[in-house]
Amino acid sequence: MEQTCDDIDEMFSNLLGEMDLLTQSLGVETVQPPSPKESNKEYNFTVGFKDLNESLNALEDNDLDALMADLVADLTEVEQKTVQAQKTSHYSQSEVTQPSTGVCAAAAYDYKSNVPVTTTGCFEDDLPPPPPDPAFNLPLPPPPPEPLTQEELETQAKADKIKLALEKLKEAKVKKLVVKVHMNDNSTKSLMVDERQVARDVLDNLFEKTHCDCNVDWCLYEIYPELQIERFFEDHENVIEILSDWTRDSENKVLFLEKNEKYAVFKNPQNFYLANKGKNEGKEMNEKNKEFLLEESFCGTSVIVPELEGALYLKEDGKKSWKRRYFLLRASGIYYVPKGKTKTSRDLACFIQFENLNIYYGTQYKLKYKAPTDYCFVLKHPQIQKESQYIKYLCCDNQGTLQQWVTGIRIAKYGKTLYDNYKRAVQRASLASGWANLATVKPAVTSGSSLTVGKIEPAVSMGQELLLQGVCVWGVSLCNSHKHGPATP
Amino acid sequence: MAGLKTASGDYIDASWELSVAVEELGPEAEPLTLRVTGDVHIGGVMLQIVDKIKVKQNWSDHALWWEQKKLWLLKTNWTLDKYGLQADARLRYTPQHKPVRLQLPNRRMIRVHASFSEPVFRAVAGICRVLTIRHAEELSLLRAPEEKDKKKRKGPVLGTEDEFDLSGVVLPASAEQQPFRGMPAHFSDSPATEACYRMLSVSWTGLTPEHVLKMPRPSNLMEKAQINSRWLSSSRSLMQQDVRENEQLWLRFKYYNFFDLEPKYDAVRITQLYEQARWAVLLEETESTEEEMMVFAALQYHINKLSLSADPTETAGEQGMDDLDSALSNLQVKLEGRTSTSDMLENLTTIPELKDYLRIFRPRKLTLKGYKQHWVVFKETTISYYKSRDEALGEPVQQLNLKGCEVVPDVNISGQKFCIRLLVPSPEGMSEVYLRCDDEQQYARWMAGCRLAAKGRTMADSTYQSEVQNILSFLQLQRASPDAPVAPDAEAMGTQWLVSPRYQKKFKPKQLTPRILEAHQNVAQLSLTEAKMRFIQAWQSLPDFGISYFVVRFKGSRKDEILGIANNRLIRIDLAVGDVVKTWRYSNMRQWNVNWDIRQVAIEFDEHINVAFSSVSAGCNIVHEYIGGYIFLSTRSTDKGRGLDEELFYKLTGGHEAL
Secondary structure (H helix, E strand, O other): OHHHHHHHHHHHHHHHHHHHHHHHHOOOOOOOOOOOOOOHHHHOOOEOOOOHHHHHHHOOHHHHHHHHHHHHHHHHHHHHHHHHOOOHHHHHHHHHOOOHHHHHHHHHHHHHHHOOOOOHHHHHHHOOOOOOOHHHHOOOOOOOOOOOOHHHHHHHHHHHHHHHHHHHHHHHOOOEEEEEEEEOOOOEEEEEEEOOOEHHHHHHHHHHHHOOOOOOOEEEEEEEOOOOEEEEOOOOOEHHHHHOOOOOOOOOEEEEEEOHHHHHHHHOOHHHHOOEOOEOOOOOOOHHHHHHHHHHHHOOOOOOOOOEEEEEEEEOOOOOOEEEEEEEEEOOEEEEOOOOOOOOHHHOEEEEOOOOOEEEEEOOHHHHHOOOOOOEEEEEOOOOOOOOOOOEEEEOOOHHHHHHHHHHHHHHHHOHHHHHHHHHHHHHHHHHHHHHHOOOOOOOOOOHHHOHHHHOOOOOOHHHHHHHHHHHHHHHHHHHHHHOOOOOO | OOOOEOOOOOEOOOOEEEEEEEHHHOOOOOOEEEEEOOOOEHHHHHHHHHHHHOOOOOOOOEEEEEOOOOEEEOOOOOEHHHHOOOOOOEEEEEEOEEEEEEEOOOOOEEEEEEEOOOEHHHHHHHHHHHHOOOOHHHEEEEEOOOOHHHHHOOOOOOHHHOEEEOOOOOOOOOOOOOEEOOEEHHHOOOHHHHHHHHHHHOOOOOOOHHHHHHOOOOOOHHHHHHHHHHEOOOOOEOHHHOOOOOOEEEEEEOOOOOOOOOOOOOHHHHHHHHHHHHHHHHOOOOOOOHHHHHHHHHHHHHHHHHHHOOOHHHHHHHHHHHOHHHHHHHHHHHHHHOOOHHHHHHHHHOOOOEEEEEEEEOOOOOOOOOOEEEEEEEEOOEEEEEOOHHHHHOOOOEEEEOOOOEEEEEEEOOOOEEEEEEEEEEOOEEEEEEEEEOOHHHHHHHHHHHHHHHOOOOOOOOOHHHHHHHHHHHHHHHHHOOOOOOOOOHHHHOOHHHOOHHHHHHOOHHHHHHHHHHHHOOOOOOOHHHHHHHHHHHHHOOOOOOOEEEEEEEOOOOOOEEEEEOOOEEEEEOOOOOOEEEEEEHHHEEEEEEEOOOOEEEEEEHHHEEEEEEEOOOOHHHHHHHHHHHHHHHOOOOOOOOOOOHHHHHHHHOHHHHO
16 A cells, blocks of 8 residues: 555656656746745645644544545546646646646645655545546537548547546646634634635535534635725635635635625615615515515516615725715716716716725724724725725715615625525525434435535534544545536536 | 388488498598498498498408597497497598508617507507517507607708518418528518518617717606607507507607516517617616716627627527537537647647737836836736846746736827736735837737736637737727718717717717727627627616606695606606605505596505605506506516416506596
8 A cells, every 4th residue: 555655656746847847848937836845835825824734734634535535536637647648748738827826736736745644545446437527428529420531530539538638637737725714613624625616615515514503694704804804705706716815924814604794685685675765774574575576686687786875984095084975886886976066877976896896894993094983894806915095995874884885785796696695505504404303314315515415414412423524524525526516506 | 221212312211321431442532321220230331331342352451440439340240239320420441450650669660560450559569579579568659759859850861761661571370480591481571571670680780970969868857758758558549549550650668677588589679679778878868877888888889890790690599509409510510620639739728928028117106217118928817027038037027917907998099009007906906007019919919918817818718819809990990080071981980979979078089989998898708699688787777777757746746746667666756856755666555546537646555655646747547557567567477388468457557448
């Protein structure tokens, strides 16, 4: 077993070395994937950890196993391709195409070559041959009316093979990141997130690990201590993409917690769609009418953005003074009424549009920026991490108005996706509660992502749970990291 | 029935003379007189008439029209007595279907046969069947405005006045329409009807700024309310509403509740809806902000460009990928299209790069430094620049990853200035960089690369070449526009006609074009149908969308106010300021009544809220029908198999006249 492991290690580092040589010979000026031997400490990038070893230690055993299995799988694929690939050159070129944040992937490779793990062999033995890509089976060319000539057949077979190889290569390149997530009891959990996973997938993973009630309010929550801003990830957002905007020495954190605000609009749409300038708030509405209102607002040809306008305070650039202005929300952006003008459409001046922009809550801005109230929201480009004139700070009179603005902007920005996210979250929550009620009955398998989840018995006591986790979640992670396609259903 | 006569020649039995005018005998001809009794059936009367006329033709569409009562005598088994018809009645024997001149939502005219005997609701359904517009219940007819508007128009007659004739078209008997050569079969009869189908399903490209300027534009809510006084009643026939043969009518989407828009079946419907939306935006019937106007302009430009080369018969193919056969053959073409595998490899793996000397300018506070020449390398999504070409192997002066950055064109053709302004995000904020290119070609290449990079894509992306072409053609547009006399070429018209007159005045062409270009980059890759749908959606997102205005007087109020009727709510609006005073939603509505004597609409909402108003700008029945129509439309089910409950429609909209 030890023998096989070494062999693979050796083969792998050979491969990496070869790639490096090729990359250098091509005269690449951009950031290269760092050569693995020298520079782990500087380049290895994990979120919320000082260095790689710490992050790896923090990973639970089962994660390690999964990670291991992933790497072995990657490796075997790579092996097969080395045999298969016709040209080494195209191989290395595609490696070069890895974006500069590719360090994460390098981190994964590194780990493989540095940490001796004894279970590798058995994994390799058990590993089934890589299944043919499902996407590949479907669009086969129709049976040709006449038999193709030998030459044509050959070219076609060759083209197919190359395509398959490229597909696999892409698969092998999948970036993975070890992410430390803070729980609400001040503990942390580390988990592997691959670049195809959206917040929903990560939440599902966390549900499996924490045995929480899986309700729709659970979210991944991003906190910037430096800017004192925070926001929840929308369920469709790609987690790795968000995290790669953080700087290396970032103090930012990801939390796993419940936020009622996340889907408040779908629970009580009347508070957002029918509230008249602060009046009638908290008015009850029967479920049927709510459903009708949601249907009308989110399921038409275009999504209806709640009508929202009113005076807000805007922080002036570089100063700690706030100016009151009359703002209006439209599907195309936030507008304000210029001095001496009316609020007819043609007179409005555009304050900001939502492309390349995230919305955050600002916390304790009365103290930090002398804001009139603590009900602030912040608009900034996701990549900006430090104070800058390009960050817009706005302040509302009360909590209700703040929620209306934040929700309204989210609806304008994300549209129907938000509603789809919600429906999926509800589905997930009802699935979980269904199991809690019928612990002994195995539910019919409804979707691919919930396949292995069924094994987890919610009624077990704490001690057993841990044991079970060791077995079950292992299966989950392995399954997820391999078969989990791009997360859209 | 030859009755006995008195000495004076009068009949002494129960028979009497009925006079019937027949148009086919000429305008001067005396009406026919028939000898009838009260128990003759209408069918019998018509038989007598045909006998008497002695003209051989198909009379099957003809029916009797009672002028004084404005009534069609369509029940052939009814007797004259049952209709209450007596000797003083003036009857006309006339076709039930007559041609009308119809102005479509795209402001073009067609001639079609419309039913003058059925309720307008059905007449519209008939017209829409000919035009192949689904969900006819969303459309209706308006009277054309009074001719006095025409006096204002001077200069050449607009090109939109061309008329297409569809009056000869015969619809197949079966309800299922078989497409033929990519269009509904009844359009493929002659080149003329084929041209008509093109007009219906492809947006018209010959628009000029004059077209927009000459159309009457509503300037305030009062004027916006005017159009709504011209709707015809849906539950009465055209004849009953004094519409004459060959009269001009407008066909418009009346209810802003577009059900199940499906590009596969709705080529004409989507095009006409887009056209109505486009005119609503251009004429500021639906108001938009400057930023929104630029998006609308960009979409129009894009749609226009694609329409020039569009083949209406292809629109189905564009979307019809769900068909397995076509998907497969498409794939075959794709696979065979590849010349060789090595080519394919190259396409799949190599990413084109740009390398050039460009002038770069980084604006900073308190510096007067200008552009400085650098060797710039653009690779994947990253731009790196060096002091010179020789240093390209070393450390770059700066490296910018353009992912997520803002790209703004800064171009002045007459000044030969081709700049790209980049606002590049970094953890510290945004850094501003200008790249200055030497000529159009260079600019287009770099600009296209920047735009793709901003979206996180590289120049290997399949859209890169078309992006370059887009930019070049847009520059061409700008080159042609300044000062040049109006050329007949559509491209040379510049961009003025893409925006409403207000913005035509506000911006010079050279200011306008870059802004439209900027908005265009987000829509440049849309297909024709997608672009139209996007336009419709953007229109629907405007706060003013879908509100029909009426001047009303609320009960207990002394001044005129505006009532806005939308697809889900009623809005009370202050006439002077334009502010929303109050909103009532249909979902809270208990019932509504019309007091036809005092012409007042009374509505009761939940929690005992009562609202009553009388209509000033339009007939009370129009307001009533509008509200009832929206309620009716909301009852439509997603079950496509089910037809419409027409009776319910009349019940909800007709008032006492329907009875």
